Amino acid sequence: MSSTTVPSSEELLAALDDDQRAVAQHLTGPLCVLAGAGTGKTRAVTYRIAHGVRSGAYNPTAVLAVTFTARAAGEMRSRLRDLGVGGVQARTFHAAALRQLSYFWPAAIGGGLPRIQEHKAPLVAEASSRLGLTVDRVTIRDLAAEIEWAKVSLVTAEDYAVRAAAAGREEAAGQDRATIARLVELYEDVKTERGVIDFEDVLLLMVGILEEREDVAAEVRRQYRHFLVDEYQDVSPLQQRLLDLWLGERTELCVVGDVSQTIYSFTGATPRFLTDFPRRFPTAGVVRLARDYRSTPQVVSLANRVLERAGRHRSSAAVHLVAQRPSGPAVRFEAFDDDVAEAAGVAARIAALEKAGVARGEIAVLYRTNGQAEALEQALAQADIGYLVRGGERFFSRREVREAVVLLRGAARTMAGHPVPEAVRDVLAGAGWTPEPPAARGAVRERWESLQALVALADDLAATRGADLAGLVAELEERASAQHAPTISGVTLASLHAAKGLEWDAVFLVGVSEGLLPISFAETEEAVAEERRLLYVGITRAREHLMLSYARARTVGGRASRKPSRFLDGLWPEDDAGHRRSTPRRQRQDRAAELAESDPEGAALFERLRAWRAQVATATGKPPYTVLHDTTLAAVASARPKDLRQLGFLRGVGAAKLEAYGPAVLAIVRGEEVLVEPPGA
Structure with missing residues (x-):
């Protein structure tokens, strides 16, 4: 949406689906939004705020939106600006509390605010x-x-x-x-x-001031009249206490959360505030967002099935996702001999995805513990694949970024009126940026990636907002204060916890084995249930390509003692590490049922492929599974390859089978009748 187009309330509401529209139209009173992964919750709540401002129900400066991370707060402010809404405060609990504490401390306590450790x-x-x-x-x-x-x-x-x-x-x-x-x-x-x-004191001190100084509480409540809390399942008792004091006796509160993404209980977060919200506010509206716009039916189906196996630990507030995207490639499951082989296998698959057109910045490798990253870093470096480890040095703290911002700030004064994309390239060329990435790896490549991220951000702001250089510098300064870094074009390595709230076209979940997921020290039922939710979070980060893998042994030549995670019992398609193999008939029923649920057209194609395979088996005298395995047929039915190259990417289709059966399989995918003739006919 361009900077010159300000949508009306009617246009805002028309851009939403029915459930999102129900959120946006509920402007007053308590509202609980149970939003599954990828269901457009940020879109729904930002449009709700924009609709409230457009309709006159909200004064934007009286709205406080509280997010879980600074990055999420920055994204919300950016989206609101794109909708023509300014003045809304979107901050984390800590940032909002610190702002208030800094303002009220001199009068309420006296002197200057102590230094934060x-x-x-x-x-x-x-x-x-x-x-x-x-x-x-x-x-x-x-x-x-x-x-x-x-x-x-x-x-x-x-x-x-x-x-x-x-x-x-x-x-x-x-x-x-x-x-x-x-x-x-x-x-x-x-x-x-x-x-x-410390950081917790910021909230505790603000709570104390609000409890003891009614005049301060009254001033805060006059300032903020409408509250939104995102990721409400991760709120701690301390954060809830602060929120209660902000609200007072009022009920103008909208909370958004997903109990299935509760993964921070060990830090004191609890989903009970989300699940108890309708009891605490009996008049509250409750809206479920279940339409998943992020992931393919294959990814959504696996995510749902992982949760369904949670049994009594699955909350009634959990959302069953309904995929909205077209069918995509089948989820891949891979077992490797050891951690080194797993890392090498992931690197090889990433290289294949790149050749198929998937950008590095849209690929992530996720793991349970940070110690798993070392082998992956080595494998990617050996394959000459650029990567970044999420959780490392902050983007805006990097020397090249700080220097670039200084150069751009100076250019904003001397190059006013110049087209932003060209001006930024000219300025950053003096800092070492080049149109093509350097061949060197390591620090040289990382420096280029940082500068390239600034170039890409400039292009985006010029296209979407018509920003000039001054606007770009202002955006960078705001992002720096919020630590809202632009996207860097490299494969992301991140722990499952660090990946929350993010998404990529392709995701690799490595180390999906007992002892790692669930982690060995998860001994209670509640701890194991949280580990299952962690796997669910990882799965739902993927838009299209998803691969789950594990290594049978930790070291090369080590004892193959690992088994796939218990969370994948009945879902892992191979008989591996002592897992019981289903009967062929049961396998067909499971795959057919999965396809029928998520992709009826794919289910019909699967049956046509099986019928063709049976004819080939009869004509050649071979067992059907030696022609093409059910797993492969299901992958074909899900991916619907258009040519031999795409077909060759699918698991179980080697060069020999591609040559022997590829043209016939593609013809069946196109809906053509294929005549099977006996050999020598």
Whole structure:
């Protein structure tokens, strides 16, 4: 949508599906949106805000939208600007609370706001030393996480032992609960002595001010009259307490969440605020968004089936996704001998996808633990495939990016009126950008990728908003403050937790085996259920191509002791690592039922292919499965290849079978009748 076109309320509503429209039209009173993955929740709520502003129901400056990440907040502000709506505050809980705390602190407390301690490690180390504990880096990390859990769960040192036991918390870093309780107390002492606060204190202090100063609470409530909270399933008790104080006795609250994507319980997040919302607000509207516009029917079907096997741990608030995209390629399942072979196999598949036209920036490899990344990095480097590890150095902290922003800021004063795409290229050429990527890998390539991301952002802003250089610089400065980085064109390596909220054309889920997913220390039923949801999150990141894999052994030549994840029992198509093989008839029934549910046309094609295969088997005297396996026929029925090259990408179609059966299979896909003649006829 161009910067000169401001849609009317009618145009906004007409651009939504029925369920999204129900969200956008519910402008007053409490509203709970149960939004499945890929169902357009951000579109629905941004259009709701825009419709509220257009219709006069909302003053944009009185709307506070709270998101889970700074990136999501930046995206929401960007979308609202594209809809011609400015002035809405879209921030994370911490960013919103810090803004208020900085404003009210001088009057409510006096003096300047204490410095925020970005990392707990030095404070935890000092508190541990006073307690006589011997700690290392890993121990400090685990103790810091437990302190954070206590604070966001509103658990004090005095009641830690009882509350931690009731919550089923494992003993952090091998320390008993009484020791942890004392550590929590000493941590606060150290913090006070150093005159600093941590990130949780930002929320706790703001809660305290709002509770004790009615005048401050009244001013905040006069400012903000309409609230939206995204990713509501991940809200902690501390965040909920702050939200309650923002609201007061009012009910102008819209919450959006998906219980099936609850993956941060270990940090103190809880889905109960989402599931209990209709009970807390009896007049609340409840809208389910189930139409999945992100993923193909093949990806959606697998995601649904993984959740369906959750049994009693599946919430009644869970959304069963309904695919809206055309059929795509079959989901791939691969087993490798060891981690090195798995990484090499993934790299080879990525290279094949690139040749087929999938951009590197639209490919991600996801894993359960960060330790799995090393083999993948080596394999991608050896294959000369550029990549970036999500969670590394922040984009706007990189030296080349900081230098480029300075150059662009100067150009905005001297090159006003120049076309933005050309001007940006001229400016960044002086910083080392070239139209073609360098052949070198490592730091040289990473520097180019950073500059190329700025070029791509400039092109996008010029096309969608008609932005000039000054507008580009303003956008970069806002993105820097929100850490909303532009897309970098490289394969993304990320943990499943870090991938939440993102999506790619092609996704590789590696290490999908017992001990990794679910992780070995997930011992309770609740912990295992969360691991299942983590797999669901990973699956639903994929738009079109999805491959799940695992390695039978960790090291080359090691004992093949690993088995596929229990979450894929009945879904993994191969008899591997001791898994029971279904009977051929049962396999056909399962595949036919899956296709019939997600792709009726594909199911009919599958049956035509099976009928042709039976004729070939009879004519040649071969068992049907030696012609083409059911797995391969299902892949053909799902992908509907248009030529031999596309057919050759499918699993089970080697060069010999491509030559022998390829033309006939393609003819059947086109709907033609194929006559099978006996050999020598």
